[in-house]
Amino acid sequence: MKNGIKALLLVCCVLFGSVAFGQNLKFGVINSQEIISKMPERDSAEAKLMKLRTELGNQIESLQVEFNQKYQAYAQGREKMADLVRQTKEKELSDLQNRIQEYGQNAEQELSKQQAALLKPIVDKINEAIKAVGKANGFAYIFDTAIPSLAYYDAAQAVDVLPLVVKQLGIKEKPAAATPKK
Known part of the structure; x- marks a missing residue:
């Protein structure tokens, strides 16, 4: 009896396995970084990040100029300063240097946070478009080649769905820059 159940289970596994392997699974690949570079919203996000980066950089530069001026004044008058004044100036310089580092x-944390916040709607929009393309075109899997977790795929067997997702998003291709003739 036990052998009969085992045999039945083996036959079921073979039948179901052959049905599963008999399916034509469709796999697709996409490079999400390439899609992000084509998104019109990216330009706006990049401009906002550049503006923030410039503001933050200007502030750091201003603090650095202040530090350099105070250090020069300290270095020039250090020999003539009383010990208490010299120690106070050294502490002031050390505190200012710590403020600059902090x-x-x-x-950097603010830039990263803003970048994530600005890219999130773009990434969400892309993910929705990928899901729509996958469902509409019968893909079993779509692998993102921008993420290094994909170890191998046969390019002849995989379909690059980038053009389909670009179309789904309604992105118009920018004309290639003309190369000057020599």
């Missing part, structure tokens, strides 16, 4: 770290 501001730089906070500026």
Whole structure:
């Protein structure tokens, strides 16, 4: 009896396995970074990030100029300063240098946070378009080649769905820049 159940299970596995392998699964590939570069919204996001980067950089530069001026004044008059004045100036310089470093770290965090916030709607829109293309065109899987977790794919078997997603998003291709003739 046990052998009969095992045999039945084996036959079921073979039948279901052959049905599963008999399916023509359609796989697609896409490079999400290339899509992001084509999105019109990216230009606006990049401009906002550039503006923020410039503002933060100007502030750091201003703090650095202030530090350099105070350091020069300290270095020129250090020999004539009383110990208490010299120690106070050194502490002031050290505090200012720490503020500059802290501001730089906070500026990097703010830039990263703003970049994530500005790119999120773009990435969400792309993901929705990929899902729509996958469903409409019968893809079982679409792999993003921009993410290095994909170890291998046969380019002859995979379909690059980038043009379909670009079309789904309604992105108009920018004309290629003309190369000057020599």
